[in-house]
Amino acid sequence: MKATVSTFAVCFFLIAFFPSVSGAAIDYPHVMPPDPLPPHPRLFVNQQEIDQLRKWSEEETWLGKYLNVTVEDLRKTVDDPKLPTANRGANVGIARKAHSYAVAYALTGEKPFAEAAAKILNAYVPLFPQYSVTGMKGKASDSTLGECDWAIHAASAYDLIYNSGVLSDAEKQAIEQQVFKQSAEAMRQCNHRYRSNWRGRAIAGVAILGFCIGDRELIEEAINGYWDEEQRLIRDGFVQHVAWSILADGVFYERSVHYQLYTADAYALIAEVARHNGMDLWNLEVPGHPFDAGADVERTFGETGKKTVKAIFDSPFYEAFSDGTLVRLGNSYADRLERTRCYEPAYRAYEDPKYAWLLRRGVKFARPIAGGGYLTKEQIAKAKAKADRSGDAPRRPLGPLELLWLVPDLPEGKFDHGDDATVGVTGRHENNCTLLPNGGITVLREGIDPKSVGVQMTYGDWGSAHTHPELLAITVSAGGHLVIPEVRYHSYGHKDFLSWDRQSIAHNTVTVDEVSQYPQDVPDPWVVERNGKHARGRPLFFRAGQAFKAFGAECDAAYEGVLLSRAVALVDSTVVDFYRCRSADEHTYDYALHIDGTLAHSTVPLSEAADEPLSKSLGYQHLLAPRRGKVDGEDQMQFETPGGLMQIDLLSKGKVAVATGHEDLQGKTKEALVLGQKGKDVNFVDVLSFPDRQKWKQIAELKNLPQGVLGVRLIAEDDSERWVVSSEAGKPFELQGQQVVGRMALLEKTASGPLKLIDQVE
Numbered sequence: 001m002k003a004t005v006s007t008f009a010v011c012f013f014l015i016a017f018f019p020s021v022s023g024a025a026i027d028y029p030h031v032m033p034p035d036p037l038p039p040h041p042r043l044f045v046n047q048q049e050i051d052q053l054r055k056w057s058e059e060e061t062w063l064g065k066y067l068n069v070t071v072e073d074l075r076k077t078v079d080d081p082k083l084p085t086a087n088r089g090a091n092v093g094i095a096r097k098a099h100s101y102a103v104a105y106a107l108t109g110e111k112p113f114a115e116a117a118a119k120i121l122n123a124y125v126p127l128f129p130q131y132s133v134t135g136m137k138g139k140a141s142d143s144t145l146g147e148c149d150w151a152i153h154a155a156s157a158y159d160l161i162y163n164s165g166v167l168s169d170a171e172k173q174a175i176e177q178q179v180f181k182q183s184a185e186a187m188r189q190c191n192h193r194y195r196s197n198w199r200g201r202a203i204a205g206v207a208i209l210g211f212c213i214g215d216r217e218l219i220e221e222a223i224n225g226y227w228d229e230e231q232r233l234i235r236d237g238f239v240q241h242v243a244w245s246i247l248a249d250g251v252f253y254e255r256s257v258h259y260q261l262y263t264a265d266a267y268a269l270i271a272e273v274a275r276h277n278g279m280d281l282w283n284l285e286v287p288g289h290p291f292d293a294g295a296d297v298e299r300t301f302g303e304t305g306k307k308t309v310k311a312i313f314d315s316p317f318y319e320a321f322s323d324g325t326l327v328r329l330g331n332s333y334a335d336r337l338e339r340t341r342c343y344e345p346a347y348r349a350y351e352d353p354k355y356a357w358l359l360r361r362g363v364k365f366a367r368p369i370a371g372g373g374y375l376t377k378e379q380i381a382k383a384k385a386k387a388d389r390s391g392d393a394p395r396r397p398l399g400p401l402e403l404l405w406l407v408p409d410l411p412e413g414k415f416d417h418g419d420d421a422t423v424g425v426t427g428r429h430e431n432n433c434t435l436l437p438n439g440g441i442t443v444l445r446e447g448i449d450p451k452s453v454g455v456q457m458t459y460g461d462w463g464s465a466h467t468h469p470e471l472l473a474i475t476v477s478a479g480g481h482l483v484i485p486e487v488r489y490h491s492y493g494h495k496d497f498l499s500w501d502r503q504s505i506a507h508n509t510v511t512v513d514e515v516s517q518y519p520q521d522v523p524d525p526w527v528v529e530r531n532g533k534h535a536r537g538r539p540l541f542f543r544a545g546q547a548f549k550a551f552g553a554e555c556d557a558a559y560e561g562v563l564l565s566r567a568v569a570l571v572d573s574t575v576v577d578f579y580r581c582r583s584a585d586e587h588t589y590d591y592a593l594h595i596d597g598t599l600a601h602s603t604v605p606l607s608e609a610a611d612e613p614l615s616k617s618l619g620y621q622h623l624l625a626p627r628r629g630k631v632d633g634e635d636q637m638q639f640e641t642p643g644g645l646m647q648i649d650l651l652s653k654g655k656v657a658v659a660t661g662h663e664d665l666q667g668k669t670k671e672a673l674v675l676g677q678k679g680k681d682v683n684f685v686d687v688l689s690f691p692d693r694q695k696w697k698q699i700a701e702l703k704n705l706p707q708g709v710l711g712v713r714l715i716a717e718d719d720s721e722r723w724v725v726s727s728e729a730g731k732p733f734e735l736q737g738q739q740v741v742g743r744m745a746l747l748e749k750t751a752s753g754p755l756k757l758i759d760q761v762e
Contacts, residue, residue, distance in 0.1 A: 026287055028239050033211075033219050034278040040162035041106070042276045043155060043212060044269075045404045050106050056408040057107065063406075066396060067107060069389045070403075074104050074113065081116040083123040086130055091140045094120060095153035099400040102160035114164035117157045118171075124154075125174045128182055137202075139186040144198055147187050148205035152269065152401060155180060155212040176213040184209040184218050188226075193235045195244045196464065197252075197259045200266035203238055211273045222270065223281070238270050238281060243289045248304040249427030250315030251439025253292070254464045257316055258332035261340055267309045268342035271349070272405075282349035283308055288425065292438065300539055301437040302426040311424035313346045317354055317415060318423050318434040319441055321477040323450035324361075328486045329441070329458055331466040337361070341398065344405035356413025359395065416448040433544035435551070440537060444549040444570040451643075453478045453573040453690065457566065459537030459553040462519060462529050468502060469520035471537050471555045472566040473509035476575060478690055479643025484508055484593055488664035496622065498525040500662045503619025505674075510564060510581060510684070511590045514617040517558035523618060533557065540567075540730075541743050547571075547759040548724070548746040561585060567726045567744055571714065574696070575688040578710050578726040583680050591675040591684040593648070597641030599658055599671060604629040604637065604650070606658060614659050614674065623659035623672050631656050631675065633701060639671065644692045650675065651685040651701040651712065685710055706733040719751040722758075 041047060057063045078101065084094050098120040105113035128139070136143035140150040158175060161167065167175070183205070190202035203222045210218030225237030233240060245253050245263065252260035271281040288304030316337065320326050324337040339359045347355040395410070397403040421429040428435045432445040440460015446452035454477040458470055468487070476484035487506045490497055500506050502525060504516040511517075518535050519527045529535055537555035552567035563582040568575065581589045609625035635650045637658075650656065654677035661670040675684055687699050695717065702711030708728035715721050723746070727733060730743040736755040738747060745760035 026243065026289060028224075028243065029284065029286065031223050031239065031279060031281070031284065033216065033223070033274075035216075037211065037214050037277050041159045043159040043208060043273050044276070044401060045106075045160075046276055049404075052408060053404070053406070054107055056406075060408075062394065070100070071104050071108060074100055078112045078116045081119055083120060084127055086127065088131055088138075088140055088142070092146055092149045092153070095140070095150045095157070096400065098157040099153035099160075102157035103400045103403060105164060106160045111164065111166065114161040114166045117161050118164075118166040121154065121158055121167075121175050121179070122171055124179045125171075128179050133186045133189070135191075137186050137190050139183050144187050144190040144192075144202050144205070147183060148201040148208075148266070151180075151183055151187070151205040151208050154183075155208045156401065156404075159212055180209045180213050181215065184215070188218075188221065188235070190235075195236065195241065195253065197254065197263045197266075199236050200241055200245070200263040203236065203241060204266040204269040207238070207270045208273055211277050223274070223279075238267070239284070239286055242267070242284075242286045242307070242309055244292060246307060246309070246312045246424070247292050247438035248288050248302070248307065248425040249436040249438040250307075250311030250313075250424035251319075251427075251436050251441065251460070252312060253439075253461075254330065254466045255439055255441075255458075255460055256330035256332040256466050257319065257326050257328075257334040259330075259466055260312060260316065261334060261342070264309075264312045264346075265340065265342040267312065268345050271309065272345045275345075275349075281309070282346075297536075298538065301428070301435065301542070304438075305425045307425055310346075310350055310352075311427075313343065313350075313355070314352075315423055315427065315436060315439070317358075318417075318421070318427065318429050318436065319443065319456075321443065321454040321456070321482075322417055322432075322445050322448055322452050323477065323480045325477060325480075325482055327456055327458075327475045327482070328489050329470070330463070330468050330489075331492060332489055339395075341402040341405060344402060344407055347407055347410070348405075353411065353413045354415035356411050357415040358413070359407070359410060360413055362394070417445055418448045428542070431544040431546065431549070433542075433549050435539070435542040437539050437542075440539070440553075442539070442542060442551045442553075444544070444551060444568065446570060446573050451478070451480045453570065453575065453693070455568055455570055455575050457551060457553060457568060459539060459555065462535035465526045465528055468507060469504045469517035469535075469558075470507040470509055471517055471535065471558050472553060472564055472579070473507040474566075474568060474577070475508060476688060477643070478573070478641070478646065478693075481596065481641065481643035483596055483639075483641040483643045483646050484688075485596055485670070487594070487662075488668075490665065492525060496662065498523065499618050500622050502527075504558075505590060505592055505617075505619035505623070506594070506662070508593050509566075509591075510579060511592065511619075512559045512562055512581070512587050514588065514590070514615055514620060515559075516619065518560075521559075537564075540565075541761045543744070543759070543761040545759045550744045550761055552726075552743055552761075559583075559587075562587065565728070569724050569726075569744060569746070571722060571724060571746065573690055573693040574714065576712050576714075576724045577684070577686045577688065579684040579686075580710075580728060581677075581682040581684075586678065586680050587682075588676065588678045589682045589684075591677075591686075593673045593686075594661055594670045595639050595641065595646070595673060596670055597639035597646065599637060600640045600645070601638040602629075602636070602658075604631055604635045604656055606656075614657055614672075622662040623657075623674070624661075626657040626659040626674075628655065628657045630654070636699075637673070644690055647689045647691055648673070649687040649689070649699040651687065651699075652677070652683055683710060685712065687712055687714070705735070709733055721749045723747040723749065723755070 098117045101117040138147040187205040192198035207222035226235040285306040434443045445454040504511040540552040543550040549570040554565040565580040606627035606629045614623035698715040711725040732741040742760040
C-alpha cells in the first residue's frame with residue numbers, strides 16, 4: 001500500500017479542490033449531531049436494547065446456551081485479565097477481551113466483569129504517552145486499520161461500564177483525554193485522506209471515539225469531513241466518502257468484494273453510533289460525485305444521482321452467481337455470500353428480506369482469512385469445540401460486537417435472483433441477469449437454480465492498487481462450482497503476487513505480446529494509473545431476454561493502439577464467446593481460460609508435456625508442463641470439472657497449449673487453456689457447453705457472413721439450429737432474408753423451415 005498512498009492522495013486531493021466536471025461544486029449535506037448527546041451507553045447499543053437482548057436470551061434456548069458458555073469462559077480470567085504493555089502488538093486482542101468482559105457485565109450485571117474491563121482501560125493511561133504514532137498512523141496499534149479495531153472494542157467497553165460505578169470521574173477523564181482523544185488524533189491523520197478503505201476505517205474510528213467522549217470536533221470531522229478556511233475539503237468524512245466511494249450501482253470503487261464489505265462494515269459502525277445519538281445516516285441521501293460513474297463515464301446506462309449507503313450492502317447479492325459464489329475480483333478473500341456483522345444493523349435499518357436471508361446462512365469454519373491463508377486445524381478444532389458446547393446456534397456471533405447487534409425475531413428472509421430490481425441508482429437486475437455498469441461487472445445467469453450456468457464479465461475502471469489487470473475477463477459457474485474461476489488471490493505478501501496474480505495471463509482474458517494490460521504493463525505490485533490515463537472498458541449492450549442473454553464491452557485502454565472487444569451470449573446453458581482484437585500493427589494475442597478440471601478429451605493432437613514453462617515472461621513462467629498443438633477452427637476439448645463435463649469448441653485457428661497453472665495455498669492447480677494468434681485483426685470464437693445439461697449434435701462457425709459479423713451454429717439432435725451472431729460495428733445487416741439491426745442476435749432454423757429472428761440487441 002505504501003507505494004500508492006501519495007499518488008492516490010494527490011489524485012483525490014485535486015478532485016476535492018476543483019469543481020465537478022459539470023462546472024458546479026457538489027452540494028454535500030451537512031449533518032449536525034444533537035446537543036447534548038444522550039447518556040451512556042450510546043455507541044453500538046443503548047440500555048433498552050441491552051434489556052431486550054437479556055430478555056431474548058432467556059427465551060431463546062440457543063442464545064441462552066451460547067451466552068452461558070461465553071460467560072463461563074470469561075470467568076476463568078476475570079480476576080486476572082491480561083493487561084496492555086509497552087509492546088502494543090497485542091493491544092487489539094486485549095481491547096477485544098475488555099469488550100467481552102463489558103458485554104458480559106451488561107448482560108449479567110456481575111460487577112467483576114466491569115472491574116476487569118476497567119483494569120484494562122486504566123492500564124492504558126500511563127502507557128499511551130509511551131506509544132509513538134507510527135508511520136501508518138496507529139497509536140495503540142501499528143496502523144490506522146488496527147487502531148480502528150482497537151477503538152471499536154476499547155470505546156464500547158468503556159461505554160458499557162460507564163455507569164457501573166467501577167470508574168471514578170478522574171479515571172474517566174484520564175481515559176477519555178489521555179487515551180481515546182490521542183487515538184482519535186492519530187486516526188485523523190490517516191495517510192489516506194480520501195475515498196479508500198483506509199479512510200473509511202479512519203472516520204469510523206474517529207466517529208466511535210468522538211461520540212464516546214462527546215467531542216463535537218471529532219464527530220463533525222467524522223461525519224462532514226474536514227475543511228480549511230477557504231472551504232476546501234482536506235479530509236473525507238462519512239458524507240464525502242459515500243459520495244465518492246460507492247459508485248452509482250453500489251459497487252465499491254476498488255471493485256473487490258472483500259474491501260467492499262470491509263468498507264460497508266465501517267459505514268455500519270458510523271451509522272450505528274450516529275443512530276444511537278439521534279442521527280439517521282442509514283437513510284441520508286448523498287449526491288453522486290461526478291467521478292463515481294466509474295466505467296460508465298459515457299452515461300450509457302444512466303446518470304449518477306443521489307444514493308444512500310444501502311447500495312453498498314445490496315450490490316454483492318447481485319455480483320454472486322445463483323449458488324451464492326462470489327468471484328474474487330482483485331485483492332479479495334471473499335468467495336461466497338456469507339453473513340458478516342454489518343448486515344445485522346443493516347437489517348435493523350432497512351428490514352430488507354435478503355439481509356435476513358443472508359444472516360440465516362451459516363458461516364464455514366474453514367474460511368480464508370486475511371493474509372490469504374486458512375485457519376489452522378487447531379483453530380478450527382477450537383472453534384468447533386466451542387460450537388459443540390454451545391449447541392445448535394444458527395446465528396452464532398463471531399465477536400462481542402456482533403453479539404450486541406443480533407436482531408431478535410429475525411425472519412427467515414428471502415433471496416434469489418428471480419425478482420427484478422434496481423441496484424443503487426444505475427444497476428439493473430432483469431430476468432436473473434445483472435448489469436452493474438459503473439463498477440464494470442455484468443452477470444448473465446441461466447436461472448435461479450444453484451446448479452444453473454452463469455457467466456460474469458468484468459470491464460470496470462482500475463479503481464485502485466487492489467485491482468488486477470483483468471479487463472474483459474470472464475468467469476463461468478456451472479453445477480454449483482466455478483468451473484472457470486478467477487485466480488486464487490494469494491495476498492500481496494506472497495512471493496508470486498506480482499508474477500502471477502497481477503499478470504493478465506493469470507486471468508480469463510487476452511494478453512498482448514506477453515505483457516499485462518495497462519497499468520500493470522510495468523513490473524510494480526502497487527502500480528496505479530499514470531499521466532491521467534484510465535484503465536477501463538466501455539459497456540456496449542446488455543440484453544436479458546427470454547430466448548437469450550447477452551452482454552458486450554470494449555476496451556482501448558489496456559494496450560496502446562489495440563482495441564479489444566468481447567461479446568458473450570448465454571443460450572440456455574451454453575456460453576458463446578466472441579473476442580475481437582484490432583490494431584493497425586501486428587501483435588501476438590494470447591486468449592486464456594483457467595479451468596478447474598482436467599483435460600479428458602481433445603480432438604487436437606497435443607505434444608508431450610515440455611520441461612520448460614510456456615514462456616519466461618511474467619505470469620507465463622508459472623504455466624508449467626505445456627502440451628502444445630494447433631487448432632484449425634473445428635476442434636473440441638472436454639474437461640472433467642466439479643460442475644460436470646465441460647466442452648469447449650474452439651472455432652478459430654491458431655496455436656493452442658494446455659498447461660498447469662500456479663498452485664493455490666492449498667496446493668491445488670488449474671488447467672490453463674491458452675489460444676494464440678498473430679496478426680493485426682484477430683478473432684477468438686469459442687463455445688462452452690455442458691453435455692449433461694444441454695446436448696448439441698454439432699457446434700460450428702457460421703461461414704460467409706457480412707464483413708464484421710461473426711456467428712456460431714448450434715445444431716440439435718433433431719437438426720434444428722440456433723444461430724448466434726455478433727456484429728462488430730452494430731450496423732444493420734441481412735442474413736438469409738432476415739434483417740438484423742443489433743450488435744447481437746439469436747436466430748432459429750428448423751430442419752425444413754426458413755431462418756427466423758428470435759431476439760436481438762438493438
